[in-house]
Amino acid sequence: MTKPTEDPLALERQVCFALVVAARSVLSIYRPLLEPMGLTHPQYLVMLALWADAPLSVGEIGTMLQLDSPTLSPLLKRLESAGFIIRRRSDVDERQVIVELTPQGRDLREQALRIPPAVVARLGMSIPDLEALRESLTQVIAASRRADASEPTS
Amino acid sequence: MTKPTEDPLALERQVCFALVVAARSVLSIYRPLLEPMGLTHPQYLVMLALWADAPLSVGEIGTMLQLDSPTLSPLLKRLESAGFIIRRRSDVDERQVIVELTPQGRDLREQALRIPPAVVARLGMSIPDLEALRESLTQVIAASRRADASEPTS
DNA sequence: CATTTTTAAGTAGCATACAATTAAATCGTA
DNA sequence: TACGATTTAATTGTATGCTACTTAAAAATG
Numbered sequence: 592m593t594k595p596t597e598d599p600l601a602l603e604r605q606v607c608f609a610l611v612v613a614a615r616s617v618l619s620i621y622r623p624l625l626e627p628m629g630l631t632h633p634q635y636l637v638m639l640a641l642w643a644d645a646p647l648s649v650g651e652i653g654t655m656l657q658l659d660s661p662t663l664s665p666l667l668k669r670l671e672s673a674g675f676i677i678r679r680r681s682d683v684d685e686r687q688v689i690v691e692l693t694p695q696g697r698d699l700r701e702q703a704l705r706i707p708p709a710v711v712a713r714l715g716m717s718i719p720d721l722e723a724l725r726e727s728l729t730q731v732i733a734a735s736r737r738a739d740a741s742e743p744t745s
Numbered sequence: 746m747t748k749p750t751e752d753p754l755a756l757e758r759q760v761c762f763a764l765v766v767a768a769r770s771v772l773s774i775y776r777p778l779l780e781p782m783g784l785t786h787p788q789y790l791v792m793l794a795l796w797a798d799a800p801l802s803v804g805e806i807g808t809m810l811q812l813d814s815p816t817l818s819p820l821l822k823r824l825e826s827a828g829f830i831i832r833r834r835s836d837v838d839e840r841q842v843i844v845e846l847t848p849q850g851r852d853l854r855e856q857a858l859r860i861p862p863a864v865v866a867r868l869g870m871s872i873p874d875l876e877a878l879r880e881s882l883t884q885v886i887a888a889s890r891r892a893d894a895s896e897p898t899s
Numbered sequence: 900c901a902t903t904t905t906t907a908a909g910t911a912g913c914a915t916a917c918a919a920t921t922a923a924a925t926c927g928t929a
Numbered sequence: 930t931a932c933g934a935t936t937t938a939a940t941t942g943t944a945t946g947c948t949a950c951t952t953a954a955a956a957a958t959g
Contacts, residue, residue: 613882613886656762710761735773772916786945814908910949911950914945915945921940
């Protein structure tokens with residue numbers, strides 16, 4: 592029974608504040624689980640994309656993860672020096688860089704299978720609650736994308 | 746009617762992926778609105794905390810925003826050189842640094858009042874939907890904090 | 900009262916994100 | 930076919946976040 596504030600700038604009313612803190616909080620649960628695998632969370636997301644559908648171009652990974660080349664390029668370099676992926680220029684279109692899994696990168700999937708259940712266990716939230724949250728977040732993502740699309744280009 | 750995948754590592758099933766992308770997407774809506782004020786989103790959050798309850802120590806801001814001193818220190822320096830805040834050592838406890846608003850920082854609140862409605866407008870989501878989302882996120886934050894608290898300390 | 904422990908900020912180093920720019924390859928079209 | 934426009938990555942520079950460590954001050958303890 593918290594008294595509702597009328598202040599529109601109250602921290603506890605800001606959806607984006609809740610969003611940012613929730614993301615950071617959940618990431619802090621992933622971190623110790625991913626660390627033994629030698630992956631950060633963004634790197635883990637790239638690996639998820641590759642396990643689902645390798646090989647992928649940098650651009651395709653960017654579309655799937657909503658990340659740009661300035662973020663992906665150094666990240667992919669680190670994944671390559673870790674031995675999980677290989678990057679090569681496409682023969683068909685030399686502008687594109689194709690990202691492929693190494694056997695080592697493929698093998699990592701085995702360990703990754705333990706991550707989602709471990710996260711759910713540590714969170715202690717019900718699967719339906721998490722499902723509902725994911726649906727809700729997907730709506731926000733769609734809404735944001737619409738907003739971006741209609742933004743006036745200078 | 747998307748066919749549900751049985752793959753537990755499918756990107757579209759990862760709550761944390763949705764969380765991270767949603768946060769980034771909504772931030773991209775704030776960015777052009779905050780830029781004319783000369784604020785980034787984390788800086789905006791610090792200002793919200795100060796508008797609500799200045800003066801605050803660095804530690805108090807960290808508690809409210811769930812941020813540590815390594816993040817806050819440089820951020821506060823930038824807010825200070827922008828002329829929005831002043832930092833001074835506490836007289837009572839010289840370990841603490843007290844953050845105070847400048848008149849300029851106080852005045853900025855006027856412009857900030859336009860931010861929340863502008864974000865809601867651009868998102869195009871209903872207030873009840875946003876409220877429900879915020880509630881849901883607050884649950885996740887609480888769950889994460891419990892998980893962190895119970896984490897075995899090495 | 901002296902020493903140890905704890906606490907509050909800050910610094911150093913690393914890994915994202917993002918805006919702006921660059922470089923190279925491809926495409927479209929005259 | 931030549932050439933300007935577009936596309937794909939990468940690079941540069943700035944601002945978070947986080948881990949590990951440092952410094953200084955306050956608190957606790959013998």
